[in-house]
Amino acid sequence: MEFIRQIERLQQLTKLVREQRTGSPEEFGERLGVSRRQLYAYLEYLKDHGIDIIYSRKINSFIFSNDKELEIVFKFQILGEENSRDIFGGKNLKNIFPCYFYARSDSKLAS
Incomplete structure (x- = not known):
């Protein structure tokens, strides 16, 4: 379940940065x-993937600095036997709960 917690943390991070209400680095870390x-x-991990987030002392918040934002989509789906077979390459693997997770980032141009 640590994976789900990481996704939720990144979703909250993105939301707070987008709304420009993160507070100081200490406050932001505490919120997360x-x-x-x-x-x-x-933040360094996101920067490595092209999403630059910087701290603005003027507004006391982190902000997106390069007109790119992060969108994290978390999808939990129970798959049928046929879809499961496609994912596992036709092999029938016992004791595996057939589901998949994905995260996607899109660049968003400023309007």
């Missing part, structure tokens, strides 16, 4: 349930 160091690790 991570240390300041972990917060900056998340």
